[in-house]
Amino acid sequence: MKTRVLLIGGRNKAKSLASSLINKGYHVTVINDTYEDCMKLAEVEKLTVINGDGTRPFVLEDANAGDADIAIALTSKDEDNLVVCELCKKKFHVKKTVALLTDPKKTDFFYKMGIDSVVCAISAITGIIEQQTFMDKIATLVPIGEGRVSIAEVPIPGTAPAVGKKLWEINLPKQVVIGCILRGDMTMVPRGDTRILAGDMLVLISSDKQEMAAIQELTGR
Amino acid sequence: MKPFGNTEVNKRYTVVIGCGRLGANLANALSDEDGNVLIIDKNKDAFRKLSPSYGGLTVVGDATDLGVLQEAQINKADVVVAATNNDNANIMVAQIARELFQIDRVIARLYDPERECVYREFEIDTICPAILSAKEIDKILAKTDLSTANSQEGEA
Numbered sequence: 001m002k003t004r005v006l007l008i009g010g011r012n013k014a015k016s017l018a019s020s021l022i023n024k025g026y027h028v029t030v031i032n033d034t035y036e037d038c039m040k041l042a043e044v045e046k047l048t049v050i051n052g053d054g055t056r057p058f059v060l061e062d063a064n065a066g067d068a069d070i071a072i073a074l075t076s077k078d079e080d081n082l083v084v085c086e087l088c089k090k091k092f093h094v095k096k097t098v099a100l101l102t103d104p105k106k107t108d109f110f111y112k113m114g115i116d117s118v119v120c121a122i123s124a125i126t127g128i129i130e131q132q133t134f135m136d137k138i139a140t141l142v143p144i145g146e147g148r149v150s151i152a153e154v155p156i157p158g159t160a161p162a163v164g165k166k167l168w169e170i171n172l173p174k175q176v177v178i179g180c181i182l183r184g185d186m187t188m189v190p191r192g193d194t195r196i197l198a199g200d201m202l203v204l205i206s207s208d209k210q211e212m213a214a215i216q217e218l219t220g221r
Numbered sequence: 222m223k224p225f226g227n228t229e230v231n232k233r234y235t236v237v238i239g240c241g242r243l244g245a246n247l248a249n250a251l252s253d254e255d256g257n258v259l260i261i262d263k264n265k266d267a268f269r270k271l272s273p274s275y276g277g278l279t280v281v282g283d284a285t286d287l288g289v290l291q292e293a294q295i296n297k298a299d300v301v302v303a304a305t306n307n308d309n310a311n312i313m314v315a316q317i318a319r320e321l322f323q324i325d326r327v328i329a330r331l332y333d334p335e336r337e338c339v340y341r342e343f344e345i346d347t348i349c350p351a352i353l354s355a356k357e358i359d360k361i362l363a364k365t366d367l368s369t370a371n372s373q374e375g376e377a
Contacts, residue, residue, distance in 0.1 A: 055336070078313065079313035082312070083308075083313070086312075087336070091338055105286075105288075113316060
């Protein structure tokens with residue numbers, strides 16, 4: 001049986017998330033309280049669109065919230081997202097609830113209220129902007145475990161201080177390991193005596209936000 | 222901030238959120254009864270609804286913001302009343318008061334009684350104007366029915 005996902009609120013976010021989820025084979029229903037937004041959402045194929053206020057129990061009932069496996073609240077108001085998730089959880093027994101949050105200070109509170117996953121847009125976006133602005137040496141950075149651990153891809157330019165050094169000679173922070181080196185077509189899992197060469201692509205695994213320090217150590221920036 | 226210079230510890234401290242008709246009336250009444258009251262509203266102009274004799278404090282700010290609640294010293298409150306015109310905001314503020322600040326008595330106004338299930342397990346008291354009004358009207362009708370019945374009996 002298809003996993004059923006319920007999206008509440010959000011216009012552009014809901015639309016792109018819905019198309020992506022439908023492509024992955026989920027059954028998706030969206031609830032939106034403005035008629036114009038619903039018309040836009042209805043352009044997505046195979047998407048069920050319901051016009052109504054998702055914080056009202058009868059609207060959720062119309063959307064068959066009771067059958068949903070995952071509910072994702074995407075409205076711009078924190079209080080609405082909280083109520084949507086609580087209703088889904090308590091009244092409709094949805095297994096997993098996800099809430100978008102504007103105010104980062106309320107993250108813990110939302111978790112305490114029983115929401116399974118809280119996504120804080122502001123901290124996520126500021127994090128990405130910071131990365132893009134100050135770490136242009138990083139090709140990609142993937143946060144894991146709510147950002148506590150991250151995997152980063154670091155290209156080593158010829159000018160980097162780490163070039164020519166063996167791994168054990170580099171003073172990396174304790175919470176960082178070099179998981180893999182991509183060299184040309186080769187991939188290798190390095191040991192302490194592996195030498196870093198110019199043009200290598202290092203895959204770093206780091207916790208406690210140590211990736212910045214490690215990257216500075218490796219590339220000199 | 223030190224809201225109450227005189228150390229009358231026994232006075233009940235009530236924080237009212239939302240200075241609408243309900244919030245303002247409640248704050249006025251509590252202030253008249255000589256209680257410590259603080260009222261929060263997003264809009265400064267809302268405080269015009271308070272009576273000139275209102276002796277409590279006012280805070281301008283969004284009560285769903287934890288900083289504003291801290292400024293209002295909500296942790297010292299004995300009672301918190303959420304009376305904004307937005308049900309969901311009332312739910313969130315009431316839950317914040319209950320869960321993050323451990324306030325014993327939290328009362329929330331709720332226009333839509335259907336959402337009440339969200340409150341139940343948090344032991345938050347709710348009042349629903351529609352249900353209260355319906356009961357009151359019912360009472361009035363019962364009374365008038367009785368009196369008309371009586372008067373008809375009298376005529377007969």
